[in-house]
Amino acid sequence: xxxxxLIGYTAAFCSTFALxxxxxxxxxxxxxxxxxxxxxxxxxxxxxxxLLYGLLREDIIIMLANGVALIFIGFISYIKLIxxxxx
Amino acid sequence: xxxxxLIGYTAAFCSTFALxxxxxxxxxxxxxxxxxxxxxxxxxxxxxxxLLYGLLREDIIIMLANGVALIFIGFISYIKLIxxxxx
Numbered sequence: 001x002x003x004x005x006l007i008g009y010t011a012a013f014c015s016t017f018a019l020x021x022x023x024x025x026x027x028x029x030x031x032x033x034x035x036x037x038x039x040x041x042x043x044x045x046x047x048x049x050x051l052l053y054g055l056l057r058e059d060i061i062i063m064l065a066n067g068v069a070l071i072f073i074g075f076i077s078y079i080k081l082i083x084x085x086x087x
Numbered sequence: 088x089x090x091x092x093l094i095g096y097t098a099a100f101c102s103t104f105a106l107x108x109x110x111x112x113x114x115x116x117x118x119x120x121x122x123x124x125x126x127x128x129x130x131x132x133x134x135x136x137x138l139l140y141g142l143l144r145e146d147i148i149i150m151l152a153n154g155v156a157l158i159f160i161g162f163i164s165y166i167k168l169i170x171x172x173x174x
Contacts, residue, residue, distance in 0.1 A: 004144060014132045018133055020125075020126075021125030022122070025121070031121045034112070034121035035121060036108040036111075038107075039105050039106060039108045039109040042101045042108070043105040046100075047102070050098040050102060053091065
């Protein structure tokens with residue numbers, strides 16, 4: 001069970017903080033027109049639903065992963081909305 | 088339990104197919120230099136580990152979601168490697 005939790009936490013760490021380099025890149029350049037608006041809309045909806053799923057299944061890994069991801073997705077979407085040239 | 092599964096499947100659908108609009112955009116434009124290489128490397132590692140986690144916890148939703156996501160992440164990473172101007 002420890003091995004499974006360890007894999008879960010590493011998976012959660014990778015997929016959660018995967019968006020951090022993109023957040024930094026977007027923060028620095030404010031260039032977002034190559035990023036798909038559809039992708040970030042669906043990511044946002046997905047993260048909210050995963051959060052709910054983790055809550056209902058009492059799975060702290062899924063909850064934590066998607067809570068943090070939601071902040072990153074929200075930031076990128078906000079910058080895209082403000083600085084976007086094309087969707 | 089049906090409600091939880093339904094939320095899980097909808098979450099899986101959103102986060103799995105979230106990358107599809109980005110795949111289509113990248114396929115059409117071949118423009119990937121605004122996409123972070125670090126993000127897609129971590130997404131790739133994350134999807135493989137989630138797949139393993141889902142397998143070990145016998146969670147078909149997590150397995151399916153990350154199996155399909157892996158294909159999309161792989162495609163975008165491949166195009167980025169081929170056509171990339173900056174990382």
